[in-house]
Amino acid sequence: MVLGALAAAAALFVGLVLLQPVPGLTPEVERHIAETGVSNPVTAVLLDYRAYDTLMELLIVVLALLAAEPLAPRIAARAPLAGPVVVGGIGALAPALAVLGGYVLWIGATAPGGALQAAALWAAALILLETVGRGLVPRATNHAAGLSAIGVAVFFGAGLGAVAFTGMPLDWPAKHAGAIILGIEVAAAAALALGLAALFRAGTAAP
Amino acid sequence: MTPDLIVDAVLAALVLGLASTAMFVASVRIAVGAFIALGAVVAVLWARLGAPDVALAEAVIGAGLTGALLLRHLGLADEGEGEGEGDTGRDGTREDARDGRRDGGVA
Numbered sequence: 475m476v477l478g479a480l481a482a483a484a485a486l487f488v489g490l491v492l493l494q495p496v497p498g499l500t501p502e503v504e505r506h507i508a509e510t511g512v513s514n515p516v517t518a519v520l521l522d523y524r525a526y527d528t529l530m531e532l533l534i535v536v537l538a539l540l541a542a543e544p545l546a547p548r549i550a551a552r553a554p555l556a557g558p559v560v561v562g563g564i565g566a567l568a569p570a571l572a573v574l575g576g577y578v579l580w581i582g583a584t585a586p587g588g589a590l591q592a593a594a595l596w597a598a599a600l601i602l603l604e605t606v607g608r609g610l611v612p613r614a615t616n617h618a619a620g621l622s623a624i625g626v627a628v629f630f631g632a633g634l635g636a637v638a639f640t641g642m643p644l645d646w647p648a649k650h651a652g653a654i655i656l657g658i659e660v661a662a663a664a665a666l667a668l669g670l671a672a673l674f675r676a677g678t679a680a681p
Numbered sequence: 682m683t684p685d686l687i688v689d690a691v692l693a694a695l696v697l698g699l700a701s702t703a704m705f706v707a708s709v710r711i712a713v714g715a716f717i718a719l720g721a722v723v724a725v726l727w728a729r730l731g732a733p734d735v736a737l738a739e740a741v742i743g744a745g746l747t748g749a750l751l752l753r754h755l756g757l758a759d760e761g762e763g764e765g766e767g768d769t770g771r772d773g774t775r776e777d778a779r780d781g782r783r784d785g786g787v788a
Contacts, residue, residue, distance in 0.1 A: 475704075475705060476701060476705060479700075479701055479704065479705075480697075483697060514734075516734040546754075546757075547754075547757045547758075549757050586733040586734045586736075586737055587737070588734075590737075590738060590741055590742075591737050591738070591741055594741040594745050594746060597746075598745075601749070670746060673750065674749060674750065674753055675753075677757070
């Protein structure tokens with residue numbers, strides 16, 4: 475098996491060396507970036523050119539949450555951690571993570587960052603808070619999934635609403651595209667953070 | 682050999698080493714640890730390739746989220762073992778983890 479893996483790695487390496495560079499879609503992305511309201515090409519692709527892709531990915535997290543709940547082992551949640559260091563530490567860390575997540579979300583319009591990265595930071599804060607018994611995620615997973623689905627619905631609704639202005643679903647009117655993308659990213663990041671935090675403790679009953 | 686090339690060579694060797702450890706090692710605990718470390722190293726590699734967005738996503742998904750979920754369920758499998766056939770090993774081999782998953786499962 476190890477030899478097979480090494481052979482596969484070697485074959486991939488040779489293939490990569492032999493590969494001819496192709497122009498790709500970078501020029502296309504750059505030509506229309508002014509219409510997207512953001513200057514970070516990755517955000518432009520994820521939230522404008524291929525917004526339907528991101529919408530589906532968001533939906534997958536909610537579906538994963540609904541699927542994980544019945545499949546996860548049923549285990550009683552651990553008693554909350556106590557003690558001044560862990561409670562004080564998490565009490566200080568969680569708000570810092572929340573602010574950092576907001577910054578990463580905001581900066582996503584112009585530099586690397588965005589909803590997924592922000593959601594990961596927020597989910598980490600939610601999970602940390604839960605370990606000291608100050609969790610903000612609803613206990614029932616279907617409630618968490620329902621809240622998470624609100625974020626997906628905001629994205630979906632905005633996508634449908636775009637038809638009225640541009641005639642195409644998920645095609646933002648160029649004038650307000652930046653603001654629309656920011657709003658969708660906030661909703662998506664909140665939904666993702668909630669979904670991921672609930673996914674983390676799926677199957678556990680209240681202590 | 683320029684310093685850049687040495688750093689890249691070390692990172693590439695780390696990727697191969699960590700990936701094969703995650704796949705072939707008997708202890709599921711070590712496999713999970715290797716997988717998380719692999720995510721972190723791959724994230725650094727993406728950053729070195731000039732793709733900071735991919736690096737961030739790799740760190741978030743590969744090392745962070747997947748790692749957290751794997752660790753979580755490693756813990757659940759251990760607790761499941763305690764309720765099961767008693768001493769089905771605390772050495773944390775892959776088989777033990779699977780048994781634990783079944784014991785603590787939906788049944």
